[in-house]
Amino acid sequence: MRGHLPNAARIIDGFHVVKHANEAVDKASKAEAGENPPLKRTKYLWPGNESNLTDPRPEVRRDPAKRRSKTARACGMRERLQDIHADSANRTEAEAGSKALRSWMMHSRPEPMKALAGQFRRHRQDILAYFDRPYTNAILEGLNSIIQHAKTRSRGFRNMDHSGTMIYLTCGELGLNTVTA
Structure with missing residues (x-):
């Protein structure tokens, strides 16, 4: 295949990157819900962005007992990832933002986010290729x-x-x- 398309590049678009982040947040939420009583019955509270939540859900999410949770940190990481994909003007900005985010993920307590950081590190070039050629499938x-x-x-x-x-x-x-x- 390389012989026919020598300049082809593998590109992982923002949709698929955020999809994996959503799955990691869901895993973190499920793991923590059993051990943290304030997080029971909040499964559908975490997947969406706070700006898209309807009343009274944002207030529930801002509850101090929930904000200090691993799930809230994982959700913040996912939102930061979305910001990197939305706000980065070029590959250099995206690389700097994603490097800082990976560091945050690796030093955090939610295990699914650590695993996601490793996955991002392995596919770093393919993810950053999107900022050179913003194509999707x-x-x-x-x-x-x-x-x-x-x-x-x-x-x-x-x-x-x-x-x-x-x-x-x-x-x-x-x-x-x-x-x-």
Whole structure:
């Protein structure tokens, strides 16, 4: 493959980086909820950004007993990661911010965040490549979703060509009135 695309680079976009951070926050929340009574029944409080929470949820999240928790620190780390991806103008800024964030994660107590910092360190170049070339594969993932749905709808067709035709019709946004016999 490298012979055909010598300048190709692997890029990990912000969506997928934050997705892994959300999973780490969820693991930290689950691990701490059993041992910290004020955190019981707060599973859905931590995944969102504080600015997107509706009343009275921000006040619950700001409770001092909850703010000192490992889950709150993990949530703060995830929000800092989002800020790095939103505010960094170039690779240098993103690299400095992510290095400081990785240090914070490695010296923190939530184990899932330490594991995430190690994962970020291993894939550092691929994550930072996004700031050189801000491309995502969102279009491909969207098309794949449409194709998988078309394949599900075409179950029972006796001929694979008919499944292919269904995929072309669906992805091409063609109506059946444009198809001639």
